[in-house]
Amino acid sequence: MQPRSYSGCSMAHADPDTPPFRYSAALAQDIEMRWQQYWDANHSFDAPNPAGPLADPVAMIDPATGQSRPKLFVLDMFPYPSGTGLHVGHPLGYIGTDVFSRYKRMAGFNVCYTMGFDAFGLPAEQYAVQTGQHPAITTASNVANMRRQLKRLGLSHDPRRSIDTTDPGYYRWTQWIFLQIFNSWYDADAPAREGIREPGAKGRARPISELIAEFEAGSRPTPDGRAWATLTAGEQRSVVDAHRLAYVSEAPVNWCPGLGTVVANEEVTADGRSDRGNFPVFKRNMRQWMMRITTYADRLIDDLDLLDWTDAIKTMQRNWIGRSDGARVRFASAAGDIEVFTNRPDTLFGATFMVLAPEHPLVDSLTTPEHAEAVAAYRAAAAAKKDIDRQDATRTKTGVYTGATATNPVNGAQVPVWIADYVLMGYGTGAIMAVPCGDARDFEFARQFGLPIPAIQQPPQPWFDAHGIEATLDTGTWPEPFVGDAPYVQSSNSSGLTLDGLSSVAEGKRLTNAWLEAHDAGHGNTNFKLRDWLFSRQRYWGEPFPIVYDEHGPIAIPDADLPVLLPETDSFSPRTFDPDDEFSNPESPLDRLDWWTEVELDLGNGAHAYRRDTNVMPQWAGSCWYELRYLDPTNEKAFVDPAVEEYWMGPQDVGVDGRPHPGGVDLYVGGVEHAVLHLLYSRFWHKVLYDLGHVSSLEPYYRLYNQGMILAAAFKDEREIYVEATEVEEHEGAFSFHGEPVTREWGKMGKSLKNAVSPDEMYDAYGADTLRLYEMSTGPMDASRPWETRDVVGMYRFLQRLWRNIVDEQTGELALGAPADEATVRLLHRTIDGVRADLDGLRINTAISKLIELNNHITKGGRCPSDLAEPITLMIAPLCPHLAEELWAKLGHADTLIREPFPVADPQLLIEDTIELPVQVNGKFRSKIAVASDADDATVEAVALADAKVIAALAGAVPKKVIVVPGRTVNIVA
């Protein structure tokens, strides 16, 4: 998209009757362009660092106080530079953070606020493939266009801190961090770094060199017990590589032929398709890079308690990680022990059969000859089914008996072993003990196949009442299993496990786990749904792995040789396949570049030939640490100077609910769609960097705020095809497109629904300040709201009135009225007080309505009182910075108002002499009385009872009770 011309497009110029200095779209654009140039030229938004290339000790001092300014790090989730540019739905969050940043700057803070571009990844590459241009070219032009559109909004970013994840100067450090992770292992027994985590906490990433040293010194045994020195070089490498936090492994992965690459679990939708492109995804064993995020599962859950995030997002992360506390239990069988995971070890006495996943490795040896045929048939049928079909919980349960039995360790019972596809190989051990009286799936399965369902808990009477049945332990009458706390029955054995009489599940679990451990039949265990993160992609437009291979496996490129540049090539298109061709194989574009893949290097032992890794990193790599690079974007020596990181992101005094403060970004604003992917990966990387001592903060994002989405009307014709929303006409509640009836729905703004509105249209029609104000005024930041172009004019009119109250529309000169009367001054101070509170609480919509109320009051008096012009200008500045700067200049100031102190309310003026109190009679509002604001209750009561309307409402009744709520109301109960 070409930048538009801003001249000659104004409606206002078309009419000679319009006063020459009315706040028209043309004037707004003129003002906006001039101030944007001014800010640029004067580096108005540069935020000083305490150290490193951007250090500026003088600028860190507030001249008003002589003290260091407090710091504030405000961050937006950065955008992908898409080819279609911004629509007005994108900048909702950006405008909000800009208003907040500008307000906080005026409140004396040193604010780090900037913007970057997440430019690697599938969207950019697909756009390049579509246009036939190299992604580096399309990315650069898309970034340029988005920069222009964002700048036009007047966002107060520090331009020196802007980053682009595809810049070699940036991805050099992405590769460096990858190598930090590659060169680390997780020591679950190592004490935590002192400071934030609770005293005595264990578990920390450590440099892999320390692991090797322990093996060499013999202080850590090798897996098979042989002495380290007796292992071959290849064996030593395998042992070490098996510990790394980034590792290559042959494992079931999500192969997406339609995209030509493997994708992470988090990128597969619930119905088994890619979240990008919506192609089928198949589970296949492949050799791929993985990240050992599972070692951090506990900390990723526990540390959520330290974060100022909404419960909704915390819950989504907890659910994704899926921690489940229970036990591993071994059932002996003819084919060896069958291990199961259960989260209800206390129900072992009710385990009357076992179920194995059809793929379970023991199935073959367990199956008896007479059942072999049925088992084989069932396994074949299960293998032919897609995961998505197997995981449909509404299906009737299926399964077959293997003919084998296993021994329940708590009571010695011989229980039959079945296979069924409702048991998944990928979770737990791929085998379960079935407790039909206490688990819905087992209950259904037992009913289906006539297996016994003995009760092991006595459900409480209300449970039976709710089901309309007699209280009984005969489960034949039960409509569903019982789950919950209730006294155990038939749950004791002769070797010391006695649950009968107990009614606490937690206690039952504890006793059972202890018994299992003592009898070598199992142990307490925690299981997670979270899997290790599949980290490689067979695409072109991503960070190359800084890895080469020799005959033993992967070797890191030395830090000094970073970055490993993405090789130039014209054949950047990935090899994609028929989306349904499950048995195709990925082919990385980099694999085709022999000149690049075959390399001779001296890695300290002389020059040798190596082969480069030809995968690239996933989309998420660059966004896993970008907040850190913003802090020190030009540092060539480190990804961030430690002093700079500690200044902006270090732990503060107190965190959530008095808990330790983990550090991190002060305010992070973005959409809820990143609740799992980006936020989980980024937290993981940050914790590794913390463990290794590279950052002082335990978490990357202390406060997370999810802004809502802007929805827009979309219209479908009778063929269910979307039509251009701008060409739809409304007539008496019905919609039509070129005369044909269409139906309306609300959806995310965008190309596919043909309902996008470009900010450029709004700049042309109203100017950026009006657009900013409109987006902020339509509701609270965290709420989604529909876009209504026709509503925008309301904010435009407000700014016109405000301008007209201060500036003469004929001459453009300042034109103020006499000083304000007392009532107006009091209103001003109430407004200051309210606006401050609203902006502090990110309630920008109500701050705007308070400013409109003040301006409406002034408008009634004609001109703006001379003593109100400055405070109003300063208050509107965070919202409409261009207009405010222009007014500020007209008010005689030579300098920008960016760091001018935000007005402070005089507490004396917030107290009224007399107040009007509503009076209720029996809870109904009947009258209003005027009393002195400091009148005591007896006086207020007397005035209320003397009021004519109150007397009328009482109609002679004698008040029984009078409730006076000071400053609020009076209620007379008669």
Add this chain to the structure above:
RNA sequence: GCCCGAGUGGCGGAAUGGCAGACGCGGAGGACUCAAAAUCCUUUGUACGAGAGUACGUGUGGGUUCGAGUCCCACCUCGGGCACCA
């Protein structure tokens, strides 16, 4: 099925347990204009009433309270997340 949110005028929304509907759009009426647009002014929850006013009113039903949009219980609807995870 489970876990989160949210239901207030024609629309977007406002309301520390204390005058429901701030503010904006839209509507109605008026000013300016040859006329229109733009702009400005007045008005605008519903019903009844000429009017003062009266009654009703925050998804539904109950409860707590002097007083409930707000707190509690049950239900309904919509949005989001997870979903055979043992």
